[in-house]
Amino acid sequence: MNDFSELSVREFLAALASSAPTPGGGTAAAIGGAMGAALAEMVAGLTLAREKFAPVHGVMRSLSEEALRAREDFLVLAREDSEAYDAVVAARRLAKETEAERDARAHAIESAGRLATEVPMRTARTAARLLAQLPELVEKGNPNALSDAGAAALMLSAAADGALLNVGINLPGISDAAFVEDMRRESAAIQAETRRLSALVLAEVAKRM
Amino acid sequence: MNDFSELSVREFLAALASSAPTPGGGTAAAIGGAMGAALAEMVAGLTLAREKFAPVHGVMRSLSEEALRAREDFLVLAREDSEAYDAVVAARRLAKETEAERDARAHAIESAGRLATEVPMRTARTAARLLAQLPELVEKGNPNALSDAGAAALMLSAAADGALLNVGINLPGISDAAFVEDMRRESAAIQAETRRLSALVLAEVAKRM
Numbered sequence: 320m321n322d323f324s325e326l327s328v329r330e331f332l333a334a335l336a337s338s339a340p341t342p343g344g345g346t347a348a349a350i351g352g353a354m355g356a357a358l359a360e361m362v363a364g365l366t367l368a369r370e371k372f373a374p375v376h377g378v379m380r381s382l383s384e385e386a387l388r389a390r391e392d393f394l395v396l397a398r399e400d401s402e403a404y405d406a407v408v409a410a411r412r413l414a415k416e417t418e419a420e421r422d423a424r425a426h427a428i429e430s431a432g433r434l435a436t437e438v439p440m441r442t443a444r445t446a447a448r449l450l451a452q453l454p455e456l457v458e459k460g461n462p463n464a465l466s467d468a469g470a471a472a473l474m475l476s477a478a479a480d481g482a483l484l485n486v487g488i489n490l491p492g493i494s495d496a497a498f499v500e501d502m503r504r505e506s507a508a509i510q511a512e513t514r515r516l517s518a519l520v521l522a523e524v525a526k527r528m
Numbered sequence: 529m530n531d532f533s534e535l536s537v538r539e540f541l542a543a544l545a546s547s548a549p550t551p552g553g554g555t556a557a558a559i560g561g562a563m564g565a566a567l568a569e570m571v572a573g574l575t576l577a578r579e580k581f582a583p584v585h586g587v588m589r590s591l592s593e594e595a596l597r598a599r600e601d602f603l604v605l606a607r608e609d610s611e612a613y614d615a616v617v618a619a620r621r622l623a624k625e626t627e628a629e630r631d632a633r634a635h636a637i638e639s640a641g642r643l644a645t646e647v648p649m650r651t652a653r654t655a656a657r658l659l660a661q662l663p664e665l666v667e668k669g670n671p672n673a674l675s676d677a678g679a680a681a682l683m684l685s686a687a688a689d690g691a692l693l694n695v696g697i698n699l700p701g702i703s704d705a706a707f708v709e710d711m712r713r714e715s716a717a718i719q720a721e722t723r724r725l726s727a728l729v730l731a732e733v734a735k736r737m
Binding site: 347 | 537541545546554556557559560562567570574577603674675680683689693
């Protein structure tokens, strides 16, 4: 069962705490991202609810839509992350008696490993993309919800960094050097960008509080 | 309805995204903390499951128990945070026609505001206390779960910082200067400590990955 979105919050947390291979950090990162997206949507909604913020309603509507899409994407990624890791575990358990079996197993491990890297990379990208909108949300959004906008940035940033840890831990098992190099380069770029953006958002929040 | 732990993950996220005053950033911070605690528990469990880590099983057992307690505390805090904010909203809506009514309302706002500050401060303390155990979890825990230990630190750190934003946004409404000063001092101390600890954990994770 990898569709964690239908578990109760309490059950999901118990599943995360258990020693079963999934759900793990990649799924937690995606759910953290979904919380960040939900908070961004709330802040945009609280801005749209007040006539006095009418001049920024256009921006807030598109921000709200983007946050909703990200929330839905994160829920899919939470499931896919666990599926990808389950496939890695299954590949490692394949028979390795004959040469043909060993070949097939190495192949299965490589392709499962790639997927277990690509899924958290998509989580990290989704988090970074929404985080890039948050300076505008803080600047133009309802100031009563400042702390919520800040909490959204913290969650999205933790989601991106947590997902990138899952990218990093899977890379040593992948033999395609060009793929590994691309992933490392993109990881470093996203990490630098989320660090910059979350510091910017939190400084803006602190200034206005 | 403030017992979010019984909602499905999907429903909880929808409630967070809605423009209703609660749940908001304080509740999201507590749930983020619960995810961090759950991941720490998983890493300890994956260490306890292997005989070769027997020399550290004693440490892992106490870490696992502390993480479980924190997870349960965070779920209570998630509910209490929303209850406290609902009380602030209710206090602001009290009648203010007569002098007696205005006095009663000011009193209610003050005490609701204090509670809405104390609850996220407890969330921040719980997150910081567990985060302080994570360097040992990374150092002695099952290295296969390194990225999960790192993700736990990221979640606990976001939980502490997010909760402290909720402390900060409520302080200007509180007239008791000594209380405000105590809260500001403790916020700064926790923030410095979580920054130090999460940087330490992530550096250790990076070194071992």
